[in-house]
Amino acid sequence: MIVPESENGGVPDDTSLAVRIRKGDRAAENELVGLYSSRVFAMAMVRVRDREAARELVNDVMMATVIALRRGTVHDTARLGAFIHGTALNLIHGYLRARCRTPRGEPIEEQATSPDLAESCERDSDMLEIRTCVARLDRQDRQVLFLSLAKGLKPAEIAARLGLSAEVVRQQKCRALKRLREMLAEPSRIGRREPHSNR
Amino acid sequence: MDCSIVERNELAERYLLGKLSPGEQESYELHFFDCERCLAEVRSLQAIQDALRANPPLVPEPQRDSVWIPWWKPLATGAVAASLVGVVLLLRPAGAPEKVAQTEDGASSVQPPAAVPQADVMAEPSTSPPEPAERPVTEARRVAALAHLARVEPPRYSAIVLRGATDEATLRFQAGMKLYSAEDYQGAVLILREAATLEPSRADIAFFLGASELMSGDTKNAAKELRRTIAMGNTPFLEEAHFYLAKAHLKQGDEISARAEFVKVQALHGEKAEEAGEMLAQIAALPSG
Numbered sequence: 001m002i003v004p005e006s007e008n009g010g011v012p013d014d015t016s017l018a019v020r021i022r023k024g025d026r027a028a029e030n031e032l033v034g035l036y037s038s039r040v041f042a043m044a045m046v047r048v049r050d051r052e053a054a055r056e057l058v059n060d061v062m063m064a065t066v067i068a069l070r071r072g073t074v075h076d077t078a079r080l081g082a083f084i085h086g087t088a089l090n091l092i093h094g095y096l097r098a099r100c101r102t103p104r105g106e107p108i109e110e111q112a113t114s115p116d117l118a119e120s121c122e123r124d125s126d127m128l129e130i131r132t133c134v135a136r137l138d139r140q141d142r143q144v145l146f147l148s149l150a151k152g153l154k155p156a157e158i159a160a161r162l163g164l165s166a167e168v169v170r171q172q173k174c175r176a177l178k179r180l181r182e183m184l185a186e187p188s189r190i191g192r193r194e195p196h197s198n199r
Numbered sequence: 200m201d202c203s204i205v206e207r208n209e210l211a212e213r214y215l216l217g218k219l220s221p222g223e224q225e226s227y228e229l230h231f232f233d234c235e236r237c238l239a240e241v242r243s244l245q246a247i248q249d250a251l252r253a254n255p256p257l258v259p260e261p262q263r264d265s266v267w268i269p270w271w272k273p274l275a276t277g278a279v280a281a282s283l284v285g286v287v288l289l290l291r292p293a294g295a296p297e298k299v300a301q302t303e304d305g306a307s308s309v310q311p312p313a314a315v316p317q318a319d320v321m322a323e324p325s326t327s328p329p330e331p332a333e334r335p336v337t338e339a340r341r342v343a344a345l346a347h348l349a350r351v352e353p354p355r356y357s358a359i360v361l362r363g364a365t366d367e368a369t370l371r372f373q374a375g376m377k378l379y380s381a382e383d384y385q386g387a388v389l390i391l392r393e394a395a396t397l398e399p400s401r402a403d404i405a406f407f408l409g410a411s412e413l414m415s416g417d418t419k420n421a422a423k424e425l426r427r428t429i430a431m432g433n434t435p436f437l438e439e440a441h442f443y444l445a446k447a448h449l450k451q452g453d454e455i456s457a458r459a460e461f462v463k464v465q466a467l468h469g470e471k472a473e474e475a476g477e478m479l480a481q482i483a484a485l486p487s488g
Binding site for chain 2: 036038039042043045046047049081082084085089099130131133134135139142143145146147148149150152161162163177180181184
């Protein structure tokens, strides 16, 4: 049985999920994939900066985890997150090493990505919604967010670019993010079908 | 790690921008693997970042790095020049008039006395005033704009923890990249050169050596290493090598070569394609020389 989330919204114990997978419960495997694929995807995107590669890596990581659980080779089943994170790190490092030595454009290994898995990582419709919401922001809000989140500039640097004070930039960024969150939280928008809502 | 630390230190944002140390990065990942709230935060920021990159807003260039020249300055410069010429002509003896004319390159020159009525001579400066002074001003703006375009952020490097035996070149590379990450580019150049000598065919070493040289101001050697990276063919560093080679050309004031490199970056359709497009647009908008 999966116990309820902890106070910080965390994942406290995965032992029962591991036990079910060990017993051959396919639904439990799907649950595991639904639970962790978006986490691995977020991590892979930051580390490899390539959407397709990140999706493939999620596939590999989840496959390796499920196989290890079926065989019963995972020792600390209470903290599957740490195991999956470690597996993801190993596979990502392996991928980056291979990428350094493999000509660009040459696929490292062709593997089918299941549609369900891609769906768990991210949805194109969500991306479209987010783009629409971002486009609805004021021009200056978009400029501040772009310089901050996409270019990584500090408030003082943004202030110099836009002719504002650093404090105004900070406030504007907070307000813009808040507005975006409000827009995205609208019932018709993203978040209607959270992949982990079964937790 | 807990959510308050994440929030206080803006870890989600810094994580997405690759600004966390390897240790912080790992701790933060382990945290959001166990925390729905932080996972939701990082995912939404990631999506917003993607959306902004896919459709970037027009952003004004920083003013502090460019030479700001008020709109009235060329006119004023022309007017001052005209007044000076007028004063000189008025002070000259009446029997020896000289004609102020322009040479082919636009500079003023004083021609020998000729049979020209004095009224014409006096009219000359007021009919073509700002031309001689405007050219250096435009050139100054152009140089300043080029210098601005040549500004470069160091290419991002994420340390990879390799397990198992590591060869000497990799050890040197890792040591060099530690200095690179600490923004000691000159130190990084020294060690990366050793790594490049041991392993001349490794694109990552050649690329980051070029990048370090570029960041330490040695554009000539930077261009050499970046060309070497490009010559290695279709490596993961090909696009960035073209991009930073373009920047090296801009630093050398060679906008034609820079433009050619940016075009190659665009043709690769990678992460830098959009930025290369912006750079091409800005080069095209440079004041004509």
